[in-house]
């Protein structure tokens with residue numbers, strides 16, 4: 016039977032250049048690269064006002080990643096990619112009114128994310144009526160009444176889904192979840208479902224809290240930092256400063272990654288003379304070029320060595336006091352790892368036993384160990400057990416809840432963690448829903464809602480008919496692009512609350528609305544005066560964020576104002592005073608104080624300079640709010656994905672000049688790629704085995720059991736120093752390769768980092 020083809024639009028990349036890759040990150044070129052475009056496009060005064068306010072205690076929180084702020088701020092407390100995020104948002108360019116008559120919705124669906132982002136900031140609400148292929152500008156009141164009519168016309172509130180992306184502030188997130196629940200549904204999918212969900216699931220089960228157990232200052236106190244599945248040079252550049260400080264204070268650093276990412280190897284700090292003039296700081300003391308998905312085996316193999324060492328010298332290796340007082344499951348773990356098969360470990364990791372010995376020695380020598388991770392761990396079939404194995408290793412030597420030690424998932428979007436704290440989750444516990452009920456006098460629905468993947472499935476199957484996106488780009492970001500497009504197109508109404516255009520504005524329901532909103536850098540004046548919002552970073556620190564720039568258009572509403580007006584137009588249940596929410600965000604914060612755990616006195620706490628840190632039992636007092644009240648060592652079966660001969664395991668990742676589906680440019684400076692994104696990185700020995708060569712072109716087919724042939728067409732091969740058997744391509748283009756049903760066990764996160772692929776040679780594209 017021939018398979019139905021699923022491809023994404025082909026972009027002829029006639030200018031694509033492939034050059035030398037870099038083995039260091041974020042030196043002077045980092046700063047000049049960041050300042051150049053800012054000055055050119057945004058204007059000197061606006062750029063400087065923005066950049067000097069970024070991450071300062073009385074300024075606004077950088078809208079890029081969730082990296083934490085240091086206790087003492089420098090004058091320039093931003094990185095190259097933060098500056099790019101700011102200039103992308105602060106551009107004075109707006110989408111002109113004439114745009115909407117010129118470009119049909121179908122045409123927008125065919126445009127690249129780069130082109131869409133280049134059109135400028137959205138400045139007026141627009142509406143696409145049924146049967147018409149164009150958006151047209153409309154007034155705000157009309158927009159809210161269209162939305163309200165559609166929502167109120169549904170047979171059940173569960174026929175609507177309310178998505179959130181992680182830039183949303185705590186105030187907007189709290190109001191939005193309240194709106195959805197007062198309307199009657201827990202359908203609150205979010206970007207976290209595709210991101211650190213596996214982390215929350217694993218850590219929640221094992222230690223009772225799904226968040227980092229460290230503080231910023233712990234890096235400097237640590238003896239060993241293991242960075243797994245993370246590319247900080249691009250995605251969390253300010254982390255390099257913390258790593259350099261840790262290194263200078265004597266810490267060892269181990270990087271575990273299939274790619275020798277620039278930022279892991281060497282760092283040039285643009286803010287020190289050594290960084291400007293010298294060779295910078297070498298970062299990784301040990302680089303482990305692991306095979307994709309091999310981390311669970313690696314953690315088991317290290318834990319086994321720790322347990323073996325304890326057997327040889329009883330009482331000297333494990334932290335017995337900690338294990339006795341706070342943990343359970345040691346005997347089962349010991350029994351299980353006793354049978355760990357060295358050959359299976361070698362196959363899974365692609366690492367030599369002596370490399371693992373070296374890591375185990377480092378781990379046992381170090382008194383205080385931190386392990387950090389990001390998407391390289393969370394987006395695998397076995398992501399949840401992998402993270403549980405990290406926790407096993409840390410628990411064995413009591414590396415939780417003491418200075419310089421801990422588990423540190425590094426979150427993605429700047430407020431993705433805060434959004435969860437505020438109730439953006441399809442599965443909030445009853446304790447939270449009870450508090451909502453007490454505070455607002457209505458009974459929130461208890462049935463769990465849909466996550467991101469289930470939302471796509473529900474739209475595809477006609478079960479969800481109205482989709483509202485508070486930020487983000489679900490069609491671009493979620494797996495199985497073809498299915499996601501089909502799903503959104505089946506809805507009766509799709510609504511995007513956005514700052515800029517993206518693919519989700521071109522792939523829409525029968526009717527569609529775009530509601531433009533202010534960005535975080537912009538001044539937010541309401542009837543009671545200027546407002547600030549609050550955010551939570553990756554180490555649970557909550558602080559205020561005050562926009563400093565004049566909004567790019569007069570007609571923009573803040574996210575809070577949009578949600579408040581939506582709720583009023585729909586007429587939802589409960590006693591919330593939605594007009595007061597919009598008038599004065601303190602009102603929302605007063606409710607947060609009563610509903611969200613750890614937020615008593617929220618308005619006062621966030622007004623302290625630098626904010627406050629949320630309580631965290633395991634971190635603060637080694638109390639573990641798990642089912643048993645103990646931290647759980649867990650037994651996880653090792654299962655390695657078998658890749659058939661002639662096939663490779665592909666990961667999808669970010670280039671240096673993108674923020675998720677937002678493209679700042681088509682370059683990836685550190686990996687030596689310029690002016691194009693249709694590439695596939697492959698190990699030279701694998702190329703030789705496959706009879707392929709650098710510079711040739713291939714169609715990348717993912718191999719799956721259903722009747723769809725998922726293809727990423729016309730990729731230029733780049734010979735690259737990645738682990739054997741592994742390949743890499745850029746997200747979001749490569750999302751077409753990931754079947755919707757291919758998700759991580761336990762967290763339902765799309766498996767974006769281990770896709771079995773076949774490379775079929777094709778002729779070089781003819782330049783157009």
Ligand SMILES: Nc1nc2c(c(=O)[nH]1)N[C@H]1C(S)=C(S)[C@@H](COP(=O)(O)OP(=O)(O)OC[C@H]3O[C@@H](n4cnc5c(=O)[nH]c(N)nc54)[C@H](O)[C@@H]3O)O[C@H]1N2
Pocket residue numbers: 079080081096210243244245246247249250251271272273274276305306307308309310389390391392426427428666667668669670671673674675768
């Ligand atoms: N500039 C910029 N900053 C960002 C973002 C952005 O797009 N641009 N996105 C933000 C968001 S939402 C997030 S979630 C984070 C993402 O931050 P990262 O997780 O750093 O992002 P990815 O580009 O997906 O990189 C994954 C890294 O893990 C490695 N890896 C892949 N598979 C494996 C594996 O099986 N094992 C190991 N050990 N390593 C593996 C890859 O080689 C790569 O280095 O960044 C945030 N910050």
Ligand SMILES: Nc1nc2c(c(=O)[nH]1)N[C@H]1C(S)=C(S)[C@@H](COP(=O)(O)OP(=O)(O)OC[C@H]3O[C@@H](n4cnc5c(=O)[nH]c(N)nc54)[C@H](O)[C@@H]3O)O[C@H]1N2
Pocket residue numbers: 179180181182183206207209210211390394427428485486487488489492493494512513514515516517532533534535574667668669674675676677746747749750767
């Ligand atoms: N294959 C593959 N897929 C992935 C990943 C991967 O590594 N590989 N990573 C996953 C991860 S980690 C994540 S987090 C998701 C990201 O999924 P999303 O969060 O849905 O996607 P983004 O690209 O971050 O969203 C960008 C859009 O947000 C809007 N926006 C920007 N700022 C604001 C604002 O202040 N307010 C509002 N209302 N809107 C704003 C703009 O319109 C912009 O176009 O993608 C996931 N998808």
Ligand SMILES: [Mo]
Pocket residue numbers: 206209210211426427428
């Ligand atoms: Mo993310």
